[in-house]
Amino acid sequence: MIENIFSMEGKVCVITGGSTGLGSYMAQGFLEAGASRVYITARSEEKLLTKAKELSGIAKGECIPITGDLSSIEGVDALAGSLREKEKCIDVLVNNAGIGTGGPFSELKPETWDITMDLNVKSPVFLTQKLRDLLGVNATATDPSRVIFIASVAASYSIEGVLAYSTSKNAVEHVVPTLALALCEENILVNAVSPGRFFSEMTRGAWQDSEAERYQAELKRIPAHRYGDMEDIAGVAIMLCSRAGSYFTGEVLNLDGGHRLRH
């Protein structure tokens, strides 16, 4: 029993924003843990197709790309519609696609505020609502379905430069326990992971020059003295979505090497 406690054998999973970064790391982890099908989504078709092809070759399961923009409700509807045509049941939804915005408060534009809130908060909430019935089909008290939201260590920042982003991620952390209660009767567990600094496209500017003074200072400041890697996020996502994590709901897991303790 313990031997298979992290298995995702047979699971059908959806990860928004899976062409690069954290989404692609979780997709790889789910497939290596035995998932049957992992749908990944993104706007840029070329990158998405390349990633899906690469990930389909690493294990028995298939990685299936669905192109689309989730920054509007029309995009959310389109994704839910495509998934409904392909699947009768979904076991795991990871609301990962997000945008990182920043800059001085004096330059913050209403459009930037809106796109940050739309992609980071509104779309994940409504995608969860639209996939609720598919998530409930096979879910039982002992083998529940899972929804993971990707928040951020920035949820706890009071830094002017990331006002919109940190507010959106704080909202995500608030949404999670509320949705956990809303969906508990359908045996759907809802949790959040709040990552610290990870290697991804979003953070490329901060780490691509590994000798840069700013990057080195950041590593010094993070208690774990490193950025997060594929295994760090995949490990926690697999735990949350396998038997191992089936008694967690409404929880926010800080996955930041201690970053929030000294940011």
Ligand SMILES: NC(=O)c1ccc[n+]([C@@H]2O[C@H](COP(=O)([O-])OP(=O)(O)OC[C@H]3O[C@@H](n4cnc5c(N)ncnc54)[C@H](OP(=O)(O)O)[C@@H]3O)[C@@H](O)[C@H]2O)c1
């Ligand atoms: N990296 C970190 O250090 C870190 C820390 C804390 C939280 N996070 C969170 O982790 C999540 C993933 O970010 P990441 O760092 O892995 O960034 P990333 O490498 O830039 O990946 C973002 C993914 O989302 C997709 N995406 C972006 N905008 C989209 C849209 N409008 N519609 C559909 N898909 C869209 C991207 O593909 P396209 O651009 O082709 O659409 C890509 O697949 C985000 O929610 C982010 O806030 C990241």
